[in-house]
Amino acid sequence: MKILVCMSVVPDTTTKITFTDNDTKFNTQGVQFIINPYDELSLTKALEITEKSGGSVTVATVGLVDADAVIRKALAIGANDAIRINAEPKDAQFVAEQIAAIVKANGYDMVLTGRESIDYNGGQVCGLLGALLDWPSVNVCTKIDVQDGVAMFERDIDGGRQSISSSLPVVASAQKDLCEPRIPNMKGIMAARTKPLNVVEPVSSETASTYISFETPAAKQAVKIIDAQNAGQLIDILKNEAKIIA
Numbered sequence: 001m002k003i004l005v006c007m008s009v010v011p012d013t014t015t016k017i018t019f020t021d022n023d024t025k026f027n028t029q030g031v032q033f034i035i036n037p038y039d040e041l042s043l044t045k046a047l048e049i050t051e052k053s054g055g056s057v058t059v060a061t062v063g064l065v066d067a068d069a070v071i072r073k074a075l076a077i078g079a080n081d082a083i084r085i086n087a088e089p090k091d092a093q094f095v096a097e098q099i100a101a102i103v104k105a106n107g108y109d110m111v112l113t114g115r116e117s118i119d120y121n122g123g124q125v126c127g128l129l130g131a132l133l134d135w136p137s138v139n140v141c142t143k144i145d146v147q148d149g150v151a152m153f154e155r156d157i158d159g160g161r162q163s164i165s166s167s168l169p170v171v172a173s174a175q176k177d178l179c180e181p182r183i184p185n186m187k188g189i190m191a192a193r194t195k196p197l198n199v200v201e202p203v204s205s206e207t208a209s210t211y212i213s214f215e216t217p218a219a220k221q222a223v224k225i226i227d228a229q230n231a232g233q234l235i236d237i238l239k240n241e242a243k244i245i246a
Helices: 037-053 065-077 092-106 125-133 186-192 231-241
Strands: 002-006 009-011 033-035 056-063 081-086 110-114 137-147 150-157 160-167 170-174 197-200
Touching: 002 037, 002 092, 009 065, 033 037, 033 065, 037 056, 037 065, 037 110, 037 137, 037 170, 056 065, 056 092, 065 081, 065 186, 065 197, 081 092, 092 125, 110 125, 125 137, 125 170, 137 160, 150 170
Parallel strands: 002 056, 002 110, 056 081, 081 197, 110 170, 137 170
Antiparallel strands: 009 033, 137 150, 150 160
């Protein structure tokens, strides 16, 4: 079974976010980049599936050369090989089109993504891939099993979870309860140095969107402490300043 895992390279959650070029681009200077946490879940689940039933796991990333070190971590975790599409990931449509071209050229049985990347939180790539490949797509999966050519899923829905199945090939995205991410060990780190990391050029794609500007959230206001005996002041603040009561 051949599984392709889509991986985003994202800023570490402790990163201080700033912007350049009149707030139209993310400032990457001094930023520590990591594997998108939801994609780590996808990678771990792909490894579990292939360890159980045989096969291979390939990681695919749309990114420039500075993503290679993070991709090597995915190889250290256990992926057999990696593909980097040599382009800046402009938006979800662009990324999905690049990954779809890789899938069509190499023939995979399953494509796994994270539910979203933690930088843009779009959550679009899984569904877009399903549409581009004409495959079924299953989002926010908390359980994935494959038996006799059939993939079985549990996924989050409003008010609960849903159990569904699909024939292969299929695209699915990982939710946080899917599995526990793996940590590279020394053997994996050493092996990653010699595993293939193939760089390919992007396929032609029209720009679907542009970013006008970015801004950080407004700073939190200072906390006001109201004496327990002064309920009238609290009511006045809630009504006239916070405007959350009438």
